[in-house]
Amino acid sequence: MVYKRIDGLKKRMEEKGFDAALLMQPRDVYYYAGTSQPCNLLVTQKGEPVLYARRALDFVKEETTLENIKLGGSLGEMKKALQDMGVTKGVMGLEEDVLPARLYNKTAEYYTDFQCKNISPLIMDQRLIKDLEEIELVRRSAGLFSYIHDIVLNYLRPGITEVELAGLIWASIREKGHEGFTAHRRWDAFLPGDGMVISGDNLWKISGYAMTVTGVGKSKAVPWGSSDRVIQKGDLVMVDIAPNYQGYHGDTARTYVVGQADDRQREVFNSVLKVMEAVLNHIREGVPVKELYHLAVKTAEEEGYGEYLQGYGSQKGEYIGHGLGLEVDEPPVVGPYTDMLLQEGMILAIEPKIIIPQWGAVDIEDPVLVTQDGCQVFSPIPKKLFEV
Amino acid sequence: MVYKRIDGLKKRMEEKGFDAALLMQPRDVYYYAGTSQPCNLLVTQKGEPVLYARRALDFVKEETTLENIKLGGSLGEMKKALQDMGVTKGVMGLEEDVLPARLYNKTAEYYTDFQCKNISPLIMDQRLIKDLEEIELVRRSAGLFSYIHDIVLNYLRPGITEVELAGLIWASIREKGHEGFTAHRRWDAFLPGDGMVISGDNLWKISGYAMTVTGVGKSKAVPWGSSDRVIQKGDLVMVDIAPNYQGYHGDTARTYVVGQADDRQREVFNSVLKVMEAVLNHIREGVPVKELYHLAVKTAEEEGYGEYLQGYGSQKGEYIGHGLGLEVDEPPVVGPYTDMLLQEGMILAIEPKIIIPQWGAVDIEDPVLVTQDGCQVFSPIPKKLFEV
Numbered sequence: 001m002v003y004k005r006i007d008g009l010k011k012r013m014e015e016k017g018f019d020a021a022l023l024m025q026p027r028d029v030y031y032y033a034g035t036s037q038p039c040n041l042l043v044t045q046k047g048e049p050v051l052y053a054r055r056a057l058d059f060v061k062e063e064t065t066l067e068n069i070k071l072g073g074s075l076g077e078m079k080k081a082l083q084d085m086g087v088t089k090g091v092m093g094l095e096e097d098v099l100p101a102r103l104y105n106k107t108a109e110y111y112t113d114f115q116c117k118n119i120s121p122l123i124m125d126q127r128l129i130k131d132l133e134e135i136e137l138v139r140r141s142a143g144l145f146s147y148i149h150d151i152v153l154n155y156l157r158p159g160i161t162e163v164e165l166a167g168l169i170w171a172s173i174r175e176k177g178h179e180g181f182t183a184h185r186r187w188d189a190f191l192p193g194d195g196m197v198i199s200g201d202n203l204w205k206i207s208g209y210a211m212t213v214t215g216v217g218k219s220k221a222v223p224w225g226s227s228d229r230v231i232q233k234g235d236l237v238m239v240d241i242a243p244n245y246q247g248y249h250g251d252t253a254r255t256y257v258v259g260q261a262d263d264r265q266r267e268v269f270n271s272v273l274k275v276m277e278a279v280l281n282h283i284r285e286g287v288p289v290k291e292l293y294h295l296a297v298k299t300a301e302e303e304g305y306g307e308y309l310q311g312y313g314s315q316k317g318e319y320i321g322h323g324l325g326l327e328v329d330e331p332p333v334v335g336p337y338t339d340m341l342l343q344e345g346m347i348l349a350i351e352p353k354i355i356i357p358q359w360g361a362v363d364i365e366d367p368v369l370v371t372q373d374g375c376q377v378f379s380p381i382p383k384k385l386f387e388v
Numbered sequence: 389m390v391y392k393r394i395d396g397l398k399k400r401m402e403e404k405g406f407d408a409a410l411l412m413q414p415r416d417v418y419y420y421a422g423t424s425q426p427c428n429l430l431v432t433q434k435g436e437p438v439l440y441a442r443r444a445l446d447f448v449k450e451e452t453t454l455e456n457i458k459l460g461g462s463l464g465e466m467k468k469a470l471q472d473m474g475v476t477k478g479v480m481g482l483e484e485d486v487l488p489a490r491l492y493n494k495t496a497e498y499y500t501d502f503q504c505k506n507i508s509p510l511i512m513d514q515r516l517i518k519d520l521e522e523i524e525l526v527r528r529s530a531g532l533f534s535y536i537h538d539i540v541l542n543y544l545r546p547g548i549t550e551v552e553l554a555g556l557i558w559a560s561i562r563e564k565g566h567e568g569f570t571a572h573r574r575w576d577a578f579l580p581g582d583g584m585v586i587s588g589d590n591l592w593k594i595s596g597y598a599m600t601v602t603g604v605g606k607s608k609a610v611p612w613g614s615s616d617r618v619i620q621k622g623d624l625v626m627v628d629i630a631p632n633y634q635g636y637h638g639d640t641a642r643t644y645v646v647g648q649a650d651d652r653q654r655e656v657f658n659s660v661l662k663v664m665e666a667v668l669n670h671i672r673e674g675v676p677v678k679e680l681y682h683l684a685v686k687t688a689e690e691e692g693y694g695e696y697l698q699g700y701g702s703q704k705g706e707y708i709g710h711g712l713g714l715e716v717d718e719p720p721v722v723g724p725y726t727d728m729l730l731q732e733g734m735i736l737a738i739e740p741k742i743i744i745p746q747w748g749a750v751d752i753e754d755p756v757l758v759t760q761d762g763c764q765v766f767s768p769i770p771k772k773l774f775e776v
Contacts, residue, residue: 026576036611037596038576056596056703063608094489100575101492102484102506118490167562170582171555179610180554180580187488188414188426192568193581194558208425208444220451221635222567223424247609315444 003065005032005126006049012122013045019090020044020082021119022107025098027183027326028123030247035063040073047085052078075110093119098185124331129345134248134325135369138347140177142250142367142378144243147172149381152256156388158233162202162226163218166194169241179244185327192217192225195241196253199231203238203361204312211310211317213238213353213361233259236360240351242328249328251349252379253365256386265362268354269385271303272362275352276383279320283348283368283375289338296320296352308354321350324367346370391453393420393514394437400510401433407478408432408470409507410495413486415571415714416511418635423451428461435473440466463498481507486573512719517733522636522713523757526735528565530638530755530766532631535560537769540644544776546621550590550614551606554582557629567632573715580605580613583629584641587619591626591749599698599705601626601741601749621647624748625776628739630716637716639737640767641753644774653750656742657773659691660750663740664771667708671736671756671763677726684708684740696742709738712755734758 009032013021023029023041030036032043033051037060040052052073053060061069070077082088092111094104096118108116130138151169170193174180182193189209198215207214207224214224231237240253255272257265278299279292300309310317321334324347332338334348351365364383368375397420401409411417411429418424420431421439425448428440440461441448449457458465470476480499482492484506496504518526539557558581562568570581577597586603595602595612602612619625628641643660645653666687667680688697698705709722712735720726722736739753752771756763 024576026578030609034608036609054596056594059595059608059611063611096490096493097488098575099489100485101482101487101489103575104489104492105484161563163562163568164559166568167559170562171552171559174551174555174558174580174582174614175549177606179606180551180582180613181578181610183578187486187491187575188412190414190569190571192562194562194568206444207447208442218565218567219634220422220447221418221424222569222632223447223451225568226562244610246607 006043008126009043009122010045012126013043013093016122017091018093018117018119018122020087020114021093022078023095023119025095028095031127031326034065035060036247037063040078042078042081044082044085044087046087050081075107079111089113092116093122095120095123098187127325128323128331129343130325130347131345135347137246137248138250138325138367139378141243141245141248142252143380144173144177144245144250145241145252146380147176148239148241149254152239153388156231156237156256156258158231158258161228161230162197162199162215163228166192166197166226169197169239170194173243177243177245179246181244182242182249183244183327184329186329189329190222192222194226197226197237197239199229199237200235200360202227202229203236204355204357204359206311206315206355211315213240213355213363231258234262236265236362238361238363240363240365242324247326249324250367250378251324251328251365252367253351253363254381254386255362255364256388258388260387261385266385268305268356268362271300271305272352272354272364273383274303275299275309276350276364279350279352280368280375280377283342283370285342285344285370285372287342289332289334289340289342290336293318293320293335300354305354308356310353311355312357320352321348323347324349342370344370344372394431396514397431397510398433400514401431401481404510405479406481406505406507406510408475408502409481410466411483411507413483416483419515419714422453423448424635425451428466430466430469432470432473432475434475438469463495467499477501480504481510483508483511486575515713516711516719517731518713518735519733523733523735525634525636526638526713526755527766529631529633529636530640531768532561532565532633532638533629533640534768535564536627536629537642540627541776544619544625544644544646546619546646549616549618550585550587550603551616554580554585554614557585557627558582561631565631565633567635569632570630570637571632571715572717574717577717578610580610582614585614585625585627587617587625588623588748590615590617591624592743592745592747594699594703594743599703601628601743601751619646622650624653624750626749626751628751628753630712635714637712638755638766639712639716639753640755641739641751642769642774643750643752644776646776648775649773654773656693656744656750659688659693660740660742660752661771662691663687663697664738664752667738667740668756668763668765671730671758673730673732673758673760675730677720677722677728677730678724681706681708681723688742693742696744698741699743700745708740709736711735712737730758732758732760
């Protein structure tokens, strides 16, 4: 499986004119080499890939499926290895979107005979289509939401705080399989590890890091996620969590009511559900990604909630979903500016939400696999407005 | 408080020849502007600092203590602002250790009249000395260990897994104050959010991301932290957690025994304790940082455990502690290569450990405040080998 992935990278490198690639980001290395230990992975057209274990060689040897493993990975060693393969100049690919400037500049200045270019678009293009192993891991990650749902049914009641419920959910899914780490590609992403348990008035307060139901967090130090707000009877409560199962993320959200739903809560939920169903029914290989977004907007407008789809005012997001896998913020953005057709093997989190200021929000999110003639939804529980 | 911090930055900029600083990393912005929302902070010698809220202006206005706030922050807008202040060329400081290469290069290419240089050393130099507000927050963060200790006393027993105990600890400290996010400065750092609950044979298996008691994690996807190992009678169990209280981290570790300690466990614990006490007794303003490390090595050697201090073989770390505050991996490294004197107001996590292959490990860690004539230890519980 791993050499097949290396071959896919080599093919893309050939098409785009890369002579070498030097990968250092843990998720990228994990994808191509099967280990998340601190490593440098050197790939060229001419020789076998070399995996440099910067430390912990014993772990690396046990974990990787590559054969050519060395302890080290200094710039000098890697230059020597390139020379031995006959690669002495040309284009070298580095992960410009994630490597810090100092490391990038140090590397680019050392390899003076190479022109350094961003290799990440090639990697993310390959990671767009999941193989069977990856699909199974996302499915298992998404499956953890059944435990989350159980915790919510058992513990959500007037008097519990958002963060207490989030903590209980964490304890449950850690035991059941969650690696305890949600990976982002964006350099400045940070959020509480236990995801989003957001209630009442916090549902429409949209903090800066994402155009979605963000909550407000415990303090301005980490200004999104669950807070110390005490949940009340009649509250809407959104639970949106992306567990990590052996490196792969699900991303499911459901909305609950504490007690019996009122008419408006039911009406908004039904509108979100209609948007969700319209989008899911439209997914199949060959459909333009942006059509999903436009269809969501059209459906929300028909429902009378176009103004509040994915937020409102300056905090309104132009998307209806996103790719996910080793990271929760993978391409494509399912939005109006994405020129791409749906392809079999893509995994998308589709997440329509209606966020109404001074009122609240309803969110439904499911990770789905794109197939030739439709999609498979991975979430293990029905799309209902659960009255708890 | 915040303008005082800005003044401290300006002073350092003047000394080091920086005409402008453009800060984008959330922790740095939080330090100088009091908000963690996505912002750009522009500081020059000539004018008032400008805080650009890239989004969520309402949150930023409520959170920051700066006065000059604008929505936006494009490269063009900031160039215009610099021109308005009369700053049209010179040296511009960017955070080269954390900004990704693509963002850095885009910025540096836009400000062609400026020479871009790394401003992070100036920031970290300032953050080295904590002010009273910061000291109080670290103290409160460290205080959360009393809840961690209670959970361990109540739930550690044969049959529980590492990760179950870690999950219960998370649930407790989330409620009591933990922001749910542990901040690193190192670009490729990633570990399970609930820290380290490590037992038995996992105590001496040193994974690649740190020369310490790392554990092995649940899978190779996140190869350190707590695992599904079932804890047994007689096991040593190390609990090492850095909670985040309003942005500031404590970092405390204690070692427990399931049942009664045997002679060797007691002996190793007493040796680690002697190292800890020797180091703590030596801390006071004016002492060279590296002396603490050398004293730790000397004490461990006298105890007959020099070979195993901070790991063994190729996985042996040359340090006895580290700075902490807004991030858990702040300078200084308390090690042999640090040329710096201890100063009043530094906060250091001192963490001697003895890690013996095929046997286990004992770790004691406390965050301490350096004072003129000694240090204050922040951990709320005694340094004992607890028999549970």
